[in-house]
Amino acid sequence: METKLNKLCDESWKNLKDIIVFGYGRYGRRALSYLKKDFNIIAIIDNDIQKRDQIVDGVKVINFNDALEIIYKYNIIVTVQGFYYQEICKQLEDAGLVEHINFTTWIQFFTEWYYKYKRMICVEKTDIPITSFCSLNCKNCSVFTPYIKKKKHEKIDDIRKSVDLFFEKVDKVLDMNLYGGEPFLHPQLCEIIDILANYRDRIGYLGIITNGTIIPDEKVIDALKRYNIGISISDYTKSIDYADKLEELCRVLEYHKISITRTKNMVWFDLGFPPVKIKYNESSAKKHMEYCNMACHDLIGSKIYYCIADRAAQMEGLIAPDGKSYINLMEVDKNDLEARKEILELCAGNVEGGYLEFCKICGGYGHDNQSIIPAARQKY
Ligand code: SF4
Known part of the structure; x- marks a missing residue:
């Protein structure tokens, strides 16, 4: 079987330091607590207007429209799943971003990135x-x-x-x-x-x-x-x-x-x-x-x-x-x-x-x- 752990392209993911996290729900909070140990979190995006402007560990939660200036500069980790991921995927693709080059799911990232670049x-x-x-x-x-x-x-x-x-x-x-x-x-x-x-x-x-x-x-x-x-x-x-x-x-x-x-x-x-x-x-x-x-x-x-x-x-x-x-x-x-x-x-x-x-x-x-x-x- 062909591996599923080769989706992230080395050029954009290998030397990763700065990231944007998309989704600040239950999984987002858990992912963030791990990600902040290894990466610099530039921003947290969430489509829920009620979360806008919350400060999480010194990082501001912003809505998608507010993030348009930065989404082209940093890789995005999306922390929602299934149905909700497909919605966000479309939102990002409509903005011209490409899955696994500019953004990926948290699960793909956690399993593939740490295996490929940390041998864990x-x-x-x-x-x-x-x-x-x-x-x-x-x-x-x-x-x-x-x-x-x-x-x-x-x-x-x-x-x-x-x-x-x-x-x-x-x-x-x-x-x-x-x-x-x-x-x-x-x-x-x-x-x-x-x-x-x-x-x-x-x-x-x-x-x-x-x-x-x-x-x-x-x-x-x-x-x-x-x-x-x-x-x-x-x-x-x-x-x-x-x-x-x-x-x-x-x-x-x-x-x-x-x-x-x-x-x-x-x-x-x-x-x-x-x-x-x-x-x-x-x-x-x-x-x-x-x-x-x-x-x-x-x-x-x-x-x-x-x-x-x-x-x-x-x-x-x-x-x-x-x-x-x-x-x-x-x-x-x-x-x-x-x-x-x-x-x-x-x-x-x-x-x-x-x-x-x-x-x-x-x-x-x-x-x-x-x-x-x-x-x-x-x-x-
Ligand atoms: S819940 Fe999903 S993965 Fe599990 S059997 Fe049903 S369709 Fe397959």
């Missing part, structure tokens, strides 16, 4: 599913939780083996989250956090993704504080009546100065599965997977899966196993940079044929999925 294996994002138990029962759950017949908490020893194996082969991960189901339901969450704490200096943002229905106990709160773990709350109070509980959780976390990212007014993409309702053929599935541009990869057992939805569907027996959708870390030689590079290739979506088998029946997260639905509709 840096994965942008890998999450760890720790339980399939959940306090909600969302019909369109991205990991099909309501359709899992035998729910379980992942075992501590299995998680330890996975994490040790991962950091034997990967130098850094920028963004790593524990999720479920509902991760605060795992009775050994503190032990899981302790396992990750061994590698805390190699993880940029370490977080837990919760629906905000559970208040963690004091032991967990202490561990969150000790290891600087952020909480991403998916706020479904528009569809489900639990606002009091969620506000209480926010109060507890704020009191303990634990970082919260709370996403309100969420909408979801309907993946159209299960049962099978969508069909892409072999020639259209490749483009479909490209549009989806999946950024959430899972670490479970000895494997990293490219796509969380595909991983869940396979593991729960909803679809047939697909050998090209993961990399088995046991088979990667830790002393061989080229072998370790295969991890980056997988995370960049470089799979045989250009698509996963599941992409043929999954709506995905790209602009070709027009089925936008209210978040967290419950399955009764």
